[in-house]
Amino acid sequence: MARPDIRDRLAAGTPLVLDGAMGSELQRRGVWVSHGATAEKLGAWSATAMRDAPEIVREVHEAYFKVGADIATTNSFWTNSVKLGLVGLADKAAEYTRLAGRLAIEARDRLRPDAYVAGGMAPPRGGRSPVDPLDLPREFAMQAEALKESGVDVLLIEYIGYVDDIVAAVDAVKPAGLPVMIGLRHITSGGDMQAGETFKDLVAALGRRQVDAILLMCSKPSAISAGLPKLRQAFAGPIGAYPNIGYSHSDEPLEGGHQWHVLDTETYSPGDLAVDGEKWLAMGAQILGGCCATTPEHIAALRKVVPETL
Numbered sequence: 001m002a003r004p005d006i007r008d009r010l011a012a013g014t015p016l017v018l019d020g021a022m023g024s025e026l027q028r029r030g031v032w033v034s035h036g037a038t039a040e041k042l043g044a045w046s047a048t049a050m051r052d053a054p055e056i057v058r059e060v061h062e063a064y065f066k067v068g069a070d071i072a073t074t075n076s077f078w079t080n081s082v083k084l085g086l087v088g089l090a091d092k093a094a095e096y097t098r099l100a101g102r103l104a105i106e107a108r109d110r111l112r113p114d115a116y117v118a119g120g121m122a123p124p125r126g127g128r129s130p131v132d133p134l135d136l137p138r139e140f141a142m143q144a145e146a147l148k149e150s151g152v153d154v155l156l157i158e159y160i161g162y163v164d165d166i167v168a169a170v171d172a173v174k175p176a177g178l179p180v181m182i183g184l185r186h187i188t189s190g191g192d193m194q195a196g197e198t199f200k201d202l203v204a205a206l207g208r209r210q211v212d213a214i215l216l217m218c219s220k221p222s223a224i225s226a227g228l229p230k231l232r233q234a235f236a237g238p239i240g241a242y243p244n245i246g247y248s249h250s251d252e253p254l255e256g257g258h259q260w261h262v263l264d265t266e267t268y269s270p271g272d273l274a275v276d277g278e279k280w281l282a283m284g285a286q287i288l289g290g291c292c293a294t295t296p297e298h299i300a301a302l303r304k305v306v307p308e309t310l
Contacts, residue, residue, distance in 0.1 A: 010213060016070040016288075018287055019072045020069075021290055023045055028295070033049065046075055065112040074150075081093040097142070101150025105152070119154070137172040148176045153178070157170070160182065181214070189223055191227035214238075216228065218244045221245065228280055232283060240289075241285055244292040246265065247293040264293055273301055277305050
């Protein structure tokens with residue numbers, strides 16, 4: 001039996017559980033994610049796990065599917081030539097992106113065949129400036145095609161925050177012909193976009209471009225609670241959220257100047273995510289999951305409050 005198109009699920013109002021963190025979960029399982037980092041900037045982060053630990057990437061996907069995730073996100077967040085170029089692996093970008101897709105799909109097909117795989121990608125320069133006219137369109141187009149070749153069901157443009165970059169990203173991935181979801185990062189405590197732009201500004205700039213869901217991500221749970229009602233007012237399509245619950249850069253670089261990450265999986269418990277998840281469902285959220293520092297235990301708790309529909 002063919003898996004229904006994810007757009008049909010979304011149009012029907014089906015609530016879906018997104019998986020939790022990949023990069024911080026790899027770190028929690030002992031994978032070094034700071035190759036190419038300095039005291040001032042991140043390196044290739046989880047992208048190097050495609051070389052160093054693909055089996056652990058597979059295990060993470062399996063862990064999320066085992067607790068009932070409806071959507072897995074591929075470990076292709078930064079498998080682009082810019083980030084991989086920091087560690088001499090620029091020529092592996094398309095290969096690692098396809099591998100990221102295959103690992104998630106293989107785990108899905110074994111454990112939860114009705115579920116979906118989202119091909120994740122983030123701005124290749126970290127999105128620290130509002131305009132990236134060269135690298136972002138080129139790398140997103142490459143990743144979208146590689147992820148399509150691997151067989152993913154939907155593209156997830158995530159960790160993106162500026163309206164101009166979002167519009168450019170949606171245009172860059174359009175030739176792949178796949179559904180598109182957007183993950184907006186760093187929502188403020190007042191529930192707004194990071195640089196003073198509004199959700200209404202974003203929706204107006206997107207115009208007739210097809211975006212199948214907009215999610216708030218890599219933000220504090222309280223910021224998501226403030227932002228979801230504003231997003232609901234601005235965007236008529238499916239919305240959702242996946243918070244950062246405790247993953248930040250270390251103020252003190254490690255010996256040799258490498259950045260490391262402080263990982264806190266205890267302050268915000270799985271039960272806390274379940275409580276917030278119920279609130280976010282009441283606010284109109286349809287897709288809920290976890291970002292940095294969330295674990296399979298967090299997603300298991302979220303599964304208990306999101307109706308099982310697959």
